[in-house]
Amino acid sequence: MKTEHTPHGSEPPPTAQLLEVSGLSVTFRNGVRSGGGPRRAVRGVDLRLAAGQAMAVVGPSGSGKSVTASALIGLVPGPAVVEGSVRFDGRELLHLSDRELSRIRGRRIGMVFQDPLTALNPVIPVGRQIAEAVRLHRTTTRKEAREEAVRLLDRVGIPSAARRAGAFPHEFSGGMRQRAAIAMAIAGGPELLIADEPTSALDTTVQAQILHLLDSLRADTGCALLMITHDLGVVARSCDRIAVMRDGALVQQGEVARLLAAESAPDGELGELLTATRQLARPRPTGPRPLVSAPDVLRVEALRRDYPARGLPGAGRRDGVRAVDGVSFTVAEGRALALLGESGSGKTTVLREIMGLRPPQAGRVEVLGHDLATLDRADRYALRRRMQLVFQDPSSSLDPLMTVADLIGEPLALEGEPAEARGRRVAELLDLVELEQAVARARPGRLSGGQRQRVAIARALATRPRLLLLDEPVSALDAPLRAGVMDLLDRLRGELGLAYVLVSHDVHLVRRCADDVAVLYRGRLVEHGPTAAALNRPRHPYTRALVDAALSTDPHTERHRRRVLLPEDSTTPTTGGTGCAFRPRCPLFTDLDPGSRRLCAERDPSPSRGLHPSRDPSPSREPHPPRPDATAWTAACHHTAHSAVVPAATAPTLRP
Amino acid sequence: MTSLSPPRAAGVRAVAAPSGPPAGAAGRLLRRLAWRLGLCLAATFTAYVLASISFDPLAELRGQQPPPPQAVIDAQAQRLGLDDPVPQRFLGWLAGVPHGDFGETVTGQEIGDELWRRCGTSVRLFLAGSLLAIVLGVAIGLWNALRDGRPSDRMSLFASLIILAVPVFVLGTVLKMLWLPLNEAAGTQLLYFSAETTPGADHTGWAAIGDRLRHLALPTLAIALPQAAFYSRYQRAAMLDVLGSDFLRAARAKGLRHRQAVLRHGVRIALIPMVTLFAFTFGLHLTGGVFTERVFGWNGMGDWLLRGIQDEDANIVASVTLFIAVLVVLAGMLADGVLALLDPRIRRAGP
């Protein structure tokens, strides 16, 4: 065993360590997957974790943090050599046989994976999978194990657990699936829980619930937590210690309360990460652009889109799935509007409806003054050039077999532009997005995520569009790369006079980059107004919950604020429903008297101006509107007046 | 691993409350059956049309020396219905099928009677061969996947390549050649080389069964080996996919040993794609049965088909095609059933 050393941070007393990792290295053997020779994914990692403690391992993608986690319990994916030492409760784990390790996995160390859909067996009911875990660690009858599984499901917060135990994983929502996976991990009553990005695939409000669940489990059972994550907000909220990895090595570790504190500015890898994250969370220094009477580039009025609900249980025969219903907004030249919402909110459907250039099912969409309902073929062709889409994940929106030059030049090639002119324009565009000319010959696989997204932006700009639709443009990137891409987009908007529609689930990002925000919930526009006002003093309870669920990197703020946790609503929004769609999850609704509740249940709230404009926190910063619809601040709630009564969940205060 | 949400519902969180199998399940099965029966008819029709265009049942008559009078030829043409257009002939033939009337051969024999006899022979042979092939193929494939890259896996790959390179009609002969020394060494026919039973031998009870089995052994092997080699390659690939999957790691993370995780969780998932493959390729494997019957002198449907083609007899070809098509449909329905057992998502999800 190597002598222990910790690069940074204070050393806890050497006794009572639950987990001691020293010199852990993982080398993937020469094989197809490692792409050539042997590859060291983890190099000499030292970690120590005391009983009951929560430690976070953070790092950019590819830093080896996940491999480290799986190496601890001998489940490295693929053929690999694992060296070093992993001592758990004083016992060396690395050279145990599969049989011996299987007595530790699940019973003493539980593991939660990032994507619960691929981590659960798709063809076995959830309850039976949990019962199997129970039976592995306790001698019980089948019946007792089943009952215990239901108790566990109930413990992790799955409503009507007895009934849901018979459901299959695909019948659960993402959050419910992760709850079930956690139930499975704690079935053996482990002393250590390893969670590998347990909330990365989930919505922010669901993430808040899952983190809350993990906290309460730790409080109940006193188990330690090793959390792999890339999100410093999660670390600030739930962990005591932090370890930072880069290129397979552990480069920094220490106390969360000290390192992440608002006034601290650590150096090294963590410093970079922290600066980038704080930068993104800070409102844009320039403030919203002054409104001159710029022409509208995009007008959407009462847009509606249903999908057939065939085969969806709980839906009547004639009901459709309501994807978008009555959404209206306008975007003027040079302005950026954000569509903010979680998965299933219909924000992507709105984009698709605009991008498709087809007549909408109901309502009206006007792009650059052209009504989509009356477009002919030639108009549609001409409009395509003027409006472009940037996708979320550039590694899938760029054809991996084409070179960057071909990718950027493709829209031009489609217009029949000769190769020479195309080459010149590609060079120009590469300059515009701050990429080197040499990149032109590369294929996207060789570029970094940030470079790839720049290529995607360059491609979108090739035809000199006036409107860019940005679908979560940075959420696939690591935090340090996000700021760069967002700055680029900001700059381009100013230089080229572009209008943006930005689709995002990230409150921080929207606050930083958008002039106006439209908050969507289940296809309905719940709040719409200037970003600074709507996100700093939200009127609608859903907006408030979204803002509340967004995590800051300051451990002090994160640990001392009151949280409003939304319950989950796992029904499908059908066209048959009446009343406010947010009602089942609404924290306001539960506090209302029966009469007011009836209003929520029976009448669909329509967007209305705020009743108490005086409550607006920053009237001075809200520009005076030249047209009423440009900045009108509306919220679709019957009880916006009430909302002020409920203790405000203010935006996280961020001190630089 | 699988994308569960169809594109139309993307973005809409489609979460189902658990409930009993929806009423759509039975309807779905019926629709699949209708689809398959349609395929059945279309395949038979195609075979009938192709045969009618290609065959000239009067050629032999015309070629006789001395040439028969034109009236004789016309009479034969009339008896065979050659004057009618092909679709009408097909419909005429089809109309008889539900009553067990499959028309007559060129030489004037009832097809129906012989059909049932030959049918039994073929089904017996092919069923035994296929069952053996599936069991062998799946077992070998799984084993190879678990031994990925080791000598036994490589040997098995090599062996399966060679077996798949040997035509079935050669395989039968080769099996005979390999077995011949054993028969000679034993001084008696341990296993027989041709026919279903020993002609003339009047066995009863166990002796009769033993006699049949000794005839069945080699042809079954000849049918089974190539199929087993084929299935084993695919089963190996399917199992390798599963072995690399997250849920198997998750199953081990909750405390299952590797072997337990593979047996309890892995195998079932790895079998799912195989069932579909089985349904798709069943028809292709039937060809092997045709060859085997000829090589081992069994009077089954395959043998009859070859004879029908040599005699240029469209009715026989159509009848055998219908038989094949019905077998394929049955195999498909069986596959649907097994799939629903293995993968409850199919039962629960909508159509």
Added chain:
Amino acid sequence: MNTLTEERTSAQGRGRFRSAARRTPGRPSIVCGAALLLALAGAAVLGPLLWPYDHVAQDRTAMLVPPGGEHWLGTSRLGEDLLAQCLQGLRKSLVIGLLVAVLSTTLSAAVGLAAGYLGRWVDRCLMWGVDMLLILPPFLVAAVLSPLLRERSWLYMVLVLALFQWMLTARVVRARTVALRQREFVTAAHHMGAPTLWIMRRHLLPHLVPLLVIDCTLHVGAAILGEAGLSYFGFGIQPPDVSLGTLVATGSGSALTYPWAFLAPVGFLVVTVSAVGLLGEGLRRALEEGRGGSNED
């Protein structure tokens, strides 16, 4: 997991074929298979020029001579030199195999792409046809058509073999296309206003090349076996032409008494088809496993 994804993506960036050539998980198979095939093809082309015996010359003084001596592989019942016959047959079998493979692969690519990308009724119709043809064994159709083809060129047989051998590949191509169609770069091209054929040619086909190369190889083997089956039963190549199938048929009558007349063509047949299989398996490993699943699936 992140690291793996990253690694695989970067491997793909080097260009599929170059990276495949560098790592080549199945290289021994590819080398062995290709070398064997080249040797066989060389023998089939050059052999008849160099070998002193003609494949139709009948030597009445040397009938059923066992292998060795002047006739390396012995002679047939009619005194024909077996090596000369086998080389001639091999030549025909290889030509048929290649032609059928190219034709059927092209057909399956076209049908699979159309069904997978266009979807809706095109998909339903084409897949119905594929399912129907999967019921009809190719052997049955080719045999049924043999009276028509008997007097015509063997090229018609190539056509028939190709027409009934593409269905499985078409199904796989369709499934891959459906998966590709949901990838964002295809959606992106669609939003750019790219016409259907452009998308198929520039964004779908290149991703299907590995699959098509592998299946094309395997089709060569299947076609050679298919031709041999037809010829064996007299439905294929007609005398005086010879193929490996007709030679096996002639030899099989006396397989238990004069095995060499049977084993010689069988040996050529089996070695050829397993060499093709070996090559195909090697290519599958090199192209499919090396292609980096992260972006492909």
